[in-house]
Amino acid sequence: MLSPVTDADGAPFWEYAARGELRVQTCGDCAEPRFPPRPCCPRCQSFASAWRRTSGLGRVWSYVVAHPPLLPGYAELAPYNVVVVELADAPRVRLVGNVVAAPGAPLNSVPPELIRIGAQVRAVFDGTGLPRWVLERS
Template identity: 65%
Template sequence: MTAPATDELLLPVPDEDGAPFWEYAARGELRIQACAAPDCGRLRFPPRPCCPHCRSFDSTWRRMSGRGRIWSYVRPHPPLLPAYAAQAPYNVILVELADAPHVRLAGNLVTRADAPLDSVDPARLRIGARVQVAFTSIGGMAVPRWILEKP
C-alpha cells in the first residue's frame, strides 16, 4: 500500500493554548493541561486559557502515564477524504485516560506507532480494552496513537 501524501492528511493545527501539548508529544510525552490554582488543580482537555471550575488563568502541564481504556470507537467506511481510502475501513477510538477518567482523547488503535490505520483486526476492538499511547511522526508532527496493552 502506498502511504498518502502528508498534505492530503488531516494534521493537527496547534493554537496558542494547545501548543504545549504538541511540544510534549514531540518529546514522546503525554501531558494534559491542569489548573495551577492552589485550591483547584483540575485537569482540562482540550486546553484553554481559563479553568472552567475556578476561573484561574494559571496553568501547568501534568505528565500522564499514557495508559487508558477504549471508551468508544467507530469504523468509518467509506472514508470521507481520499487520502484515507487505501486504509479503510480503519478505526477511530476515544480513549479515557487512566490518570484522568474525565479526559478523553481521540486517535487510532494500531499494532505499533508507525503501523497503518487498518493494522488492527476489527474483531479486537472492544469498549474497555486497555491501551497505551504511542507517538508517530506525520507531516513533521508527533501524533498520539494507541496500542493494546499486553495482558
C-alpha cells in the same frame, strides 16, 4: 494526512507529543486536568496552568470503524478504527485517536474485531506528533 491545527492554548500539547510525551493541561490552582486546553479552568476559573505528564494509559471509551467514502488521504486505509480514549490518570479527559499494532504501523493494522469498549490501551508515538494507541495485554 491531516496535521494538527494549533492555537496558543493547545500548542504545548502538540510540542510535547512531538517529543513522545502525553501531557494534559492542568489547573495551577485546583489541579483539575482539562482537555481541550483553554485559558481558564472550568472548575475554579483560575488562569494558572501547567502541563502534567500522564502515564499514557487509558481505556477505550468508544470507537467506530470508518469505511469509504472518506477523506481522500485516508480512503486507501479503510476500514480503520477511530477511538475515544479515557485517560487512566485523568478520567474526565478523553482523546480521539487510532489503535495501531505498533508505533509507525498504519491505521488499519489492528483488526476491528479486536477493539472493545473498555479495552486497556497505551499511548505510542511514531514521530508524526500524533498520539496513537496500542492494546495492552490483559
